[in-house]
Amino acid sequence: MHYAYPARKSSNPPPFRPRSTRLPGLRRSRLRTIGIVAFAIFALLWLFSNPSVPRPDRERVPSGQPPVVIVTVIDPTSYNNAYLKTIRENREQYAAKHGYEAFIVKAYDYDTQGAPQSWSKLMAMRHALTKFPECKFIWYLDQDAYIMDVNKSLEEHILGQRKLEGLMIKNYPVVPPDSIIRTFSHLRADNVDLIVSQDRSGLVAGSVIVRNSEWSKFFIETWMDPLYRSYNFQKAERHALEHIVQWHPTILSKLALVPQRTLGPYTRTDQGDAYQDGDFVVYFWGCAKSGQGSCETESSSYYKKWSSAFGN
């Protein structure tokens, strides 16, 4: 029998053999190894993964509507109504211009339980936090003060981070002249929750900015503690503020001291920095209720200035 020669092997064999299966790695012998390695990797990932559990005491961030609430406590029983009307106008027009809210209340709305009526400003501040839970800041400004530079918003004047960092007075005795407690030297503006200024004898409690947070509730409620109210501090809540700032580091660590002229320069020159043209606020500190040197007469020249700025 004659058989044909078998076909010649190609002298140009294909360079690679075709694959036996789709994935050469998945051979049965390797499957186990792969399984083990994959399991180990997942186990390691699981072990070392750090699920970001939210901090249990994480705070709600207020949305900033309105950004700032201006709190003022007026006392219609002992001051002239026309004068108080200008105060109210000043706050309300300024607030309307910048999208803020003005929260103006009467001193006798709050029961200070026998303590001087000036304590009611703290209750008013707490009330503002209650009424405007979404605000970013509250600014307490005393009755006897005008906002002079009405075109400047509070953010660009003080609250901006850069601005505030430039203004902060660091490592300086909180209570003049010689308290050993000094403001923090490494405080950043985002950690500041309380902004005050200082006159020649102490902190100016008549113009204070507080950031709305859990801390602010702690701070205001501590400041108006009934036992502070009953302690007969010579200058009531002003000395109470100096006290808590010096004794409680959780308060001091949030405090920024700014020059008095940014927050509340006086009309008189002997007690602290005096108002100069162009300053943001003027504060008729120590003006009388009536008669010579009353708040009304003292304020009249300033009234003209700011009301013309509004174009009234």
Added chain:
Amino acid sequence: MSLSRSPSPVPGGGWSSPGLNINSGRTSPANVGGSSVSWESAKMRKHGANGYPSFSTQNQGFFTRHMRRISSSLPRFNSGIGNTYAEREKFEREGYNAASGGRIRSFFARVGRRLKWRILLPLIIICTIIVYYGTHEAPGFVHWWRRSSIGGNGEKFVIILAANVGGGVMEWKGAREWAIERDSVRNKRKYATRWGYDLEIVDMKTKKRYAHEWRESWEKVDFLRNTMRKYPKAEWFWWLDLNTYVMEPGYSLQHHLFNHLDRHVYRDINDFNPLNITHPPTDQYLDADARSPVGDGKINSVNLMLSQDCSGFNLGSFFVRRSDWTEQLLDIWWDPVLYEQKHMEWEHKEQDALEQLYRTQPWIRQHTGFLPQRMINSFPPAACADDSGLNNTRIHYNEKDRDFVVNMAGCEWGRDCWGEMYHYREFSYWLNRNPWELFKEEIVALIWFKLTGQRVKL
């Protein structure tokens, strides 16, 4: 008397005597600079609040402690026979097997394989158990497992035990006081080791220094702060007085309490209100959360958990959580102006101060929760006893419910602390007998009693 303003902290530290130095508020004595007086708490902070040194050079670790024993049991090898006649003679007399190591080796060479395994296996099993459960001093695998985040998160809890109470120069500690301390510490140490918690023993003998600053009893606050700094990973801190005993070491804090915190904690003090505190504050200027009896109602907002006994807050056993709020509370807890006005009324010092703060500060109420007393702080029948002589179901220890912790509160005032401690220690052992002990005492001893009429202790 009250001052026109509160005194400032004086340079060099401390609080000048209230009322002695009227000017201290305004012109604090700045020129005293360099005086040797310094604020005690500041000094202590430098040294670590507990009086123990931060390290010791002796008795540390297994090897230093057992070096002598280990080295003497090692086989001895003679480097060769000495030249003297005596040594050569000795060598020949004792043979090669002088050292015990050699003896064991030759023993193993002689016995068969099966016997070898029979000896080795129990040894291996015992070693495994020790590695697993640990010993008295060295925690085992279970401890580390329960510490980790997958095995129960034990490192989130720190137990702070106030030890060394009543020490000092005037009151010598007697044998009983030492025994109380030893038992109490051992009890907590075992408990903490078992569940993977940390135990911080703080030294209360520093009381005198605080008394000097009118801050006696507020050292708790500084100890809490220091402990929080020392254990940065921990979340909850459990303060325990010395006269407490963990009756049920088998309860983990997680299982007993923290897994179902919302079920156990009550926020509304009106549930049980021995102090008659008017509860939800009603001031119109407060927000809804502050005026609600339960705060915001979320369990996550509870940062302080304590229990109330018959006369109000009890700080013999309480929990605080690390948070900004807690720092604020610890900061505000002692204040010179508050203290000056109230210290005559504050018989229980820091406890009364906390009650005062709770009464007047809504922000404190919003983050304080209360636990039923018997969950963390059962009293023996002698504490808070009323005329009826009956156990108060809210206050007093009840073994049927297997209460967790007993606090022998007030036993130093006319009761027998050591007697109570001993009683509860033995009782706890008895309640938590292991199966072998149960078998011995409930079956064997009973049978023996029936047969011979004699009670035996096995």
